[in-house]
Amino acid sequence: MIKYILPILIALNSYGQIDDQTKHFYAGFTIGASTALITNHYIKRPIISSLIGFSVGTLAGIAKECIYDKRLNKGTYELQDMFTTSWGGGCASIVSISIIINKNGKDRNRKGSSID
Secondary structure (H helix, E strand, O other): OHHHHHHHHHHHHHOOOOOHHHHHHHHHHHHHHHHHHHHHHHHOOHHHHHHHHHHHHHHHHHHHHHHHHHHOOOOOOOHHHHHHHHHHHHHHHHHHHHHHHHHHHHHHHHHHOOOO
């Protein structure tokens, strides 16, 4: 899993100053993809894992904007930030399901091609 998330983190550091919307997208993407891949490790259901990843990414955006920014007055509440974080979680669910399905296919091929 780290081999999928690490390039995103490196990309975040390599560009220096990144605009706020991009940060929100990457945060939603990272949270969504990590959650989907970890969840699939335990339940082995790619579609359900992907939906859980999307949901957690979206909830993270809602919590950050509604609780941290609006309620605690620690930042600036922006509805667009919430949607951008959710969009990142949605993209992560698409990417993670393709990674999971591809990985599952390779695992099946490896198991079926062994010579006994």
